[in-house]
Amino acid sequence: xxxxxxxxxxxxNKTGLSMMxxxxxxxxxxxxxxxxxxxxxxxxxxxxxxxSDRPAGEGRVEVKIGPSSAVITxxxxxxxxxxxxxxxxxxxxxVTEMGLKQxxxxxxxxxxxxxxxxxxxxxxxxxxxxxRAAHVAGGPGTVFGSYVHHDGKTGVLIxxxxxxxxxxxxxxxxxxxxxxxxxxGVSANDIPAEIVQKERTFRIEQAMDSGKPKEIAxxxxxxxxxxxxxxxxxxxxxxxxxxxxxxxxxxxxxxTVKAFWRWAVGETN
Numbered sequence: 001x002x003x004x005x006x007x008x009x010x011x012x013n014k015t016g017l018s019m020m021x022x023x024x025x026x027x028x029x030x031x032x033x034x035x036x037x038x039x040x041x042x043x044x045x046x047x048x049x050x051x052s053d054r055p056a057g058e059g060r061v062e063v064k065i066g067p068s069s070a071v072i073t074x075x076x077x078x079x080x081x082x083x084x085x086x087x088x089x090x091x092x093x094x095v096t097e098m099g100l101k102q103x104x105x106x107x108x109x110x111x112x113x114x115x116x117x118x119x120x121x122x123x124x125x126x127x128x129x130x131x132r133a134a135h136v137a138g139g140p141g142t143v144f145g146s147y148v149h150h151d152g153k154t155g156v157l158i159x160x161x162x163x164x165x166x167x168x169x170x171x172x173x174x175x176x177x178x179x180x181x182x183x184x185g186v187s188a189n190d191i192p193a194e195i196v197q198k199e200r201t202f203r204i205e206q207a208m209d210s211g212k213p214k215e216i217a218x219x220x221x222x223x224x225x226x227x228x229x230x231x232x233x234x235x236x237x238x239x240x241x242x243x244x245x246x247x248x249x250x251x252x253x254x255x256t257v258k259a260f261w262r263w264a265v266g267e268t269n
Contacts, residue, residue, distance in 0.1 A: 003023055003026045003027060003031060007026060007031075007033060008022050008023045008026060010033070011025070011026065011033065011036060011037060011040075014037065017040060017122065017123075021040065022036070022040070025037075025039045025040045025043075040122070041118060041119075041122060057076075057078070057265075057266055058076070058077050058078065058079055058080045058082070058083040058265065059074060059075045059076040059077050059083050059131065059153070059265040059266070060074075060075050060077075060083055060088070060089065060092050060152040060153070060265065061073070061074050061075075061148060061152060061153065061154060061155030061263045061264065061265060062075070062092045062093055062095075062096040062148065062152075062155065063096070063146035063148060063155050063156075063157045064093070064096040064097045064099065064100060065144045065145075065146060066100040068137070068138050068142070069100060069104070069135060069136060069137045069138050069144075070100075070135075070136050070138070070144040070146070070157055070159070071096050071097075071099035071100055071102075071133065071134065071135050071136070071157075072096075072133070072134055072136070072146075072155065072157040072261050072263060073092065073095060073096045073099060073130060073132070073133040073134075074130075074131040074132045074133070074263050074265060074267075075088075075091075075092045075095070075128070075129070075130055075131065076127070076128065076129050076131045076265065076266075077124070077126050077127070077128050078126040078127055078128075079126065082124050082126050082128070083152070083265075084152075085124075087120060087123070088120060088124075088128070089152070091116050091117065091119075091120050094116060095109065095113045095116055095117065095130060096133075098110075098112060098113050099113075099133055099135050100135065102133075102135045103135065104135050104136070104137040105134065105135060106132065106133065106134050107133050107134070107135060108130065108133070109130045109133075113130065114130075117129065117130060131265075132263070134261065136157065136159060136259075136261075138159065141161045141162065142159060142160070142161060142258075143159075143160050143161065143162070143164060143169070143255070144157065144158065144159055144160070144169075145157075145158040145160065145164070145166055145168075145169020145170055145172065145173060146158065146169070146170070146173055147170050147171075147172075147173025147174050147176070147177060149177050152265075153264060153265045154177050154262070154263070154264040154265070155177075155262075155263055156173035156176045156177055156260055156261065156262050156263075157173075157260065157261045158172060158173055158176075158257060158259075158260045159257075159258045159259045159260070160255050160256060160257045160258055161255055161256050161258060162254055162255020162256055163254045163255050164251065164254050164255035164257075165254075168250070168251070168254070171241060171250075172234075172247065172250075172251075172257065172260075173260075174240065174241075175234075175237070175239060175240040175241070175247065176234065176260055176262050177262065178240055179237055179240055181231055181232050182232070182262065183232055183233065183234035183237060183260075183262075184232040184233070185232070185233055185234065186233070186234050186235060186257050186258070186259060186260065187233050187234070187235055187236075188229035188230075188233045188236070190233070190259075191229065191232060191233065195232075196225075199225065199228055200221060200225060203221040203224050203225070204217050204218055204221050207220050207221060234247055234257065234260065235247050235248035235251075235257070236248065
Protein backbone atom coordinates (compact mmCIF):
# COMPACT_ATOMS: atom_id res chain seq x y z
CA UNK A 1 0.00 0.00 0.00
CA UNK A 2 1.07 3.60 -0.53
CA UNK A 3 2.30 5.42 2.56
CA UNK A 4 2.43 9.19 2.18
CA UNK A 5 5.73 10.89 2.94
CA UNK A 6 4.14 13.45 5.26
CA UNK A 7 2.73 10.66 7.46
CA UNK A 8 6.15 8.99 7.60
CA UNK A 9 7.70 12.35 8.53
CA UNK A 10 5.10 12.91 11.26
CA UNK A 11 5.93 9.53 12.80
CA UNK A 12 9.64 10.24 12.50
CA ASN A 13 9.24 13.59 14.28
CA LYS A 14 7.28 11.97 17.08
CA THR A 15 9.59 8.99 17.65
CA GLY A 16 12.97 10.30 16.49
CA LEU A 17 13.52 7.11 14.49
CA SER A 18 14.63 6.82 10.88
CA MET A 19 12.31 7.32 7.90
CA MET A 20 12.88 3.72 6.87
CA UNK A 21 11.90 2.32 10.30
CA UNK A 22 8.81 4.56 10.40
CA UNK A 23 7.69 3.59 6.91
CA UNK A 24 8.16 -0.10 7.68
CA UNK A 25 6.00 0.23 10.80
CA UNK A 26 3.29 2.09 8.89
CA UNK A 27 3.21 -0.62 6.23
CA UNK A 28 2.94 -3.30 8.93
CA UNK A 29 0.12 -1.30 10.58
CA UNK A 30 -1.77 -0.89 7.32
CA UNK A 31 -1.30 2.86 7.43
CA UNK A 32 -2.73 3.23 10.95
CA UNK A 33 -0.58 5.92 12.62
CA UNK A 34 -1.30 5.00 16.25
CA UNK A 35 -0.80 1.29 15.59
CA UNK A 36 2.49 2.01 13.82
CA UNK A 37 3.68 4.08 16.79
CA UNK A 38 2.88 1.19 19.16
CA UNK A 39 4.75 -1.23 16.89
CA UNK A 40 7.83 1.00 17.05
CA UNK A 41 7.52 1.51 20.80
CA UNK A 42 7.39 -2.24 21.45
CA UNK A 43 10.20 -3.05 19.04
CA UNK A 44 12.55 -0.32 20.23
CA UNK A 45 11.75 -0.82 23.90
CA UNK A 46 12.74 -4.47 23.53
CA UNK A 47 16.06 -3.48 22.01
CA UNK A 48 16.70 -0.90 24.72
CA UNK A 49 15.77 -3.31 27.51
CA UNK A 50 18.38 -5.72 26.18
CA UNK A 51 20.98 -2.97 26.71
CA SER A 52 19.77 -1.92 30.16
CA ASP A 53 23.14 -2.77 31.72
CA ARG A 54 24.74 0.25 30.05
CA PRO A 55 25.94 2.66 32.74
CA ALA A 56 23.67 5.66 33.24
CA GLY A 57 25.91 8.10 35.06
CA GLU A 58 24.29 11.38 34.06
CA GLY A 59 20.89 12.73 34.93
CA ARG A 60 18.83 15.20 36.89
CA VAL A 61 17.15 15.71 40.25
CA GLU A 62 13.73 17.37 40.30
CA VAL A 63 11.42 18.58 43.07
CA LYS A 64 7.73 19.42 42.81
CA ILE A 65 5.73 20.96 45.64
CA GLY A 66 1.96 20.46 45.66
CA PRO A 67 -0.81 21.90 47.84
CA SER A 68 -0.18 19.51 50.74
CA SER A 69 2.74 17.30 49.74
CA ALA A 70 5.94 17.25 47.69
CA VAL A 71 7.90 14.92 45.42
CA ILE A 72 11.62 14.52 44.83
CA THR A 73 12.96 12.38 41.98
CA UNK A 74 16.26 11.31 40.45
CA UNK A 75 16.39 10.54 36.73
CA UNK A 76 19.32 8.90 34.96
CA UNK A 77 20.64 8.98 31.39
CA UNK A 78 23.82 7.83 29.65
CA UNK A 79 25.15 11.19 28.49
CA UNK A 80 25.37 14.74 29.75
CA UNK A 81 24.10 15.85 26.32
CA UNK A 82 20.76 14.11 26.95
CA UNK A 83 20.62 15.18 30.62
CA UNK A 84 20.79 18.83 29.53
CA UNK A 85 18.33 18.40 26.66
CA UNK A 86 15.07 20.38 26.97
CA UNK A 87 12.97 17.29 26.22
CA UNK A 88 14.69 15.32 29.00
CA UNK A 89 14.22 18.16 31.48
CA UNK A 90 10.54 18.52 30.52
CA UNK A 91 10.03 14.75 30.94
CA UNK A 92 11.68 14.81 34.38
CA UNK A 93 9.45 17.65 35.51
CA UNK A 94 6.29 16.00 34.20
CA VAL A 95 7.09 12.64 35.80
CA THR A 96 7.84 14.44 39.08
CA GLU A 97 4.57 16.37 38.97
CA MET A 98 2.68 13.14 38.29
CA GLY A 99 4.31 11.74 41.44
CA LEU A 100 1.98 13.92 43.51
CA LYS A 101 -0.73 11.37 42.65
CA GLN A 102 1.40 8.43 43.78
CA UNK A 103 1.05 6.94 47.29
CA UNK A 104 3.16 8.58 50.00
CA UNK A 105 6.65 7.16 50.40
CA UNK A 106 9.15 5.80 47.91
CA UNK A 107 7.61 4.84 44.57
CA UNK A 108 8.48 3.51 41.14
CA UNK A 109 7.17 4.76 37.80
CA UNK A 110 3.58 3.81 37.05
CA UNK A 111 2.43 2.99 33.51
CA UNK A 112 1.75 6.62 32.59
CA UNK A 113 5.11 7.82 33.87
CA UNK A 114 6.95 4.91 32.27
CA UNK A 115 5.38 5.72 28.90
CA UNK A 116 6.94 9.20 29.04
CA UNK A 117 10.30 7.71 29.95
CA UNK A 118 10.08 5.08 27.20
CA UNK A 119 9.26 7.69 24.57
CA UNK A 120 12.53 9.45 25.34
CA UNK A 121 14.46 6.18 25.55
CA UNK A 122 13.29 5.39 22.03
CA UNK A 123 14.20 8.84 20.71
CA UNK A 124 17.67 8.94 22.26
CA UNK A 125 18.62 5.26 22.32
CA UNK A 126 19.88 5.80 25.87
CA UNK A 127 19.25 3.98 29.14
CA UNK A 128 16.91 6.54 30.69
CA UNK A 129 15.23 5.67 33.96
CA UNK A 130 13.55 6.93 37.09
CA UNK A 131 16.31 5.92 39.51
CA ARG A 132 14.41 6.79 42.70
CA ALA A 133 11.44 8.84 43.79
CA ALA A 134 9.65 9.77 46.99
CA HIS A 135 6.31 11.41 47.72
CA VAL A 136 6.36 13.22 51.06
CA ALA A 137 2.98 13.91 52.63
CA GLY A 138 2.48 16.93 54.85
CA GLY A 139 0.20 17.53 57.80
CA PRO A 140 -1.42 20.63 59.31
CA GLY A 141 1.09 23.46 59.40
CA THR A 142 3.55 21.75 57.08
CA VAL A 143 5.44 23.87 54.57
CA PHE A 144 7.80 22.60 51.89
CA GLY A 145 10.77 24.28 50.28
CA SER A 146 13.24 23.24 47.62
CA TYR A 147 16.45 24.04 45.84
CA VAL A 148 17.89 22.41 42.70
CA HIS A 149 21.43 23.37 41.74
CA HIS A 150 21.85 25.10 38.37
CA ASP A 151 23.31 21.97 36.74
CA GLY A 152 20.35 19.87 37.89
CA LYS A 153 22.60 17.21 39.42
CA THR A 154 21.81 17.93 43.09
CA GLY A 155 18.51 18.89 44.65
CA VAL A 156 17.00 19.33 48.11
CA LEU A 157 13.47 18.99 49.44
CA ILE A 158 12.84 20.49 52.87
CA UNK A 159 9.89 19.74 55.13
CA UNK A 160 9.23 22.41 57.76
CA UNK A 161 6.57 23.81 60.03
CA UNK A 162 5.62 27.34 60.96
CA UNK A 163 6.14 30.61 59.17
CA UNK A 164 9.44 29.97 57.37
CA UNK A 165 9.37 31.84 54.08
CA UNK A 166 9.99 30.17 50.73
CA UNK A 167 13.01 32.42 50.21
CA UNK A 168 14.58 31.26 53.46
CA UNK A 169 13.79 27.62 52.71
CA UNK A 170 15.44 28.03 49.32
CA UNK A 171 18.53 29.52 50.98
CA UNK A 172 18.65 26.63 53.46
CA UNK A 173 18.36 24.23 50.50
CA UNK A 174 21.28 26.01 48.83
CA UNK A 175 23.23 25.64 52.08
CA UNK A 176 22.49 21.89 52.22
CA UNK A 177 23.73 21.44 48.64
CA UNK A 178 26.90 23.51 48.98
CA UNK A 179 28.00 23.09 52.60
CA UNK A 180 31.10 21.07 53.45
CA UNK A 181 30.79 18.85 55.38
CA UNK A 182 27.39 17.87 53.99
CA UNK A 183 24.71 17.93 56.71
CA UNK A 184 23.61 14.43 57.69
CA GLY A 185 20.57 15.32 59.78
CA VAL A 186 18.55 18.27 61.04
CA SER A 187 19.97 17.89 64.56
CA ALA A 188 22.45 15.56 66.25
CA ASN A 189 19.58 13.20 67.12
CA ASP A 190 18.68 12.80 63.43
CA ILE A 191 22.08 11.64 62.19
CA PRO A 192 21.76 8.01 61.03
CA ALA A 193 23.15 5.47 63.50
CA GLU A 194 25.40 3.83 60.91
CA ILE A 195 27.13 7.15 60.18
CA VAL A 196 27.64 7.81 63.90
CA GLN A 197 29.03 4.30 64.49
CA LYS A 198 31.37 4.52 61.50
CA GLU A 199 32.76 7.85 62.72
CA ARG A 200 33.13 6.64 66.31
CA THR A 201 34.93 3.46 65.21
CA PHE A 202 37.28 5.45 62.98
CA ARG A 203 38.18 7.85 65.80
CA ILE A 204 38.76 5.02 68.30
CA GLU A 205 41.03 3.18 65.87
CA GLN A 206 42.91 6.42 65.18
CA ALA A 207 43.49 6.98 68.90
CA MET A 208 44.59 3.36 69.41
CA ASP A 209 47.00 3.63 66.48
CA SER A 210 48.69 6.48 68.35
CA GLY A 211 49.35 4.13 71.27
CA LYS A 212 46.35 4.76 73.53
CA PRO A 213 44.69 1.78 75.27
CA LYS A 214 41.17 1.05 74.02
CA GLU A 215 39.49 2.21 77.25
CA ILE A 216 41.25 5.58 77.15
CA ALA A 217 40.71 5.90 73.39
CA UNK A 218 36.96 5.43 73.85
CA UNK A 219 36.82 8.19 76.49
CA UNK A 220 38.90 10.54 74.34
CA UNK A 221 36.62 10.02 71.37
CA UNK A 222 33.45 11.22 73.10
CA UNK A 223 34.63 14.83 73.09
CA UNK A 224 35.51 14.56 69.43
CA UNK A 225 32.09 13.09 68.65
CA UNK A 226 30.38 16.14 70.14
CA UNK A 227 32.36 18.28 67.71
CA UNK A 228 31.42 15.89 64.87
CA UNK A 229 27.70 16.28 65.66
CA UNK A 230 28.04 20.07 65.51
CA UNK A 231 29.78 19.82 62.14
CA UNK A 232 27.20 17.60 60.42
CA UNK A 233 23.91 18.64 62.10
CA UNK A 234 22.19 21.18 59.84
CA UNK A 235 20.95 23.48 62.58
CA UNK A 236 24.40 23.71 64.17
CA UNK A 237 26.30 24.56 60.99
CA UNK A 238 27.47 28.11 60.19
CA UNK A 239 25.02 29.42 57.60
CA UNK A 240 26.69 29.50 54.21
CA UNK A 241 25.43 33.01 53.36
CA UNK A 242 26.46 34.46 56.74
CA UNK A 243 28.90 32.29 58.67
CA UNK A 244 28.69 34.51 61.74
CA UNK A 245 25.34 32.82 62.37
CA UNK A 246 24.27 29.19 62.65
CA UNK A 247 21.38 27.88 60.59
CA UNK A 248 19.22 27.68 63.72
CA UNK A 249 19.91 31.38 64.37
CA UNK A 250 18.82 32.34 60.85
CA UNK A 251 15.57 30.40 61.29
CA UNK A 252 15.01 31.82 64.77
CA UNK A 253 11.45 31.55 66.03
CA UNK A 254 9.88 31.63 62.56
CA UNK A 255 9.47 27.87 62.35
CA THR A 256 11.11 24.46 62.53
CA VAL A 257 12.86 22.30 59.95
CA LYS A 258 11.55 18.76 60.40
CA ALA A 259 13.41 16.86 57.68
CA PHE A 260 15.30 17.24 54.42
CA TRP A 261 16.21 15.08 51.46
CA ARG A 262 19.46 15.88 49.64
CA TRP A 263 19.77 13.82 46.47
CA ALA A 264 22.59 13.84 43.96
CA VAL A 265 22.71 12.05 40.62
CA GLY A 266 24.56 8.76 40.81
CA GLU A 267 24.31 8.16 44.55
CA THR A 268 23.92 4.51 45.48
CA ASN A 269 21.73 5.07 48.56
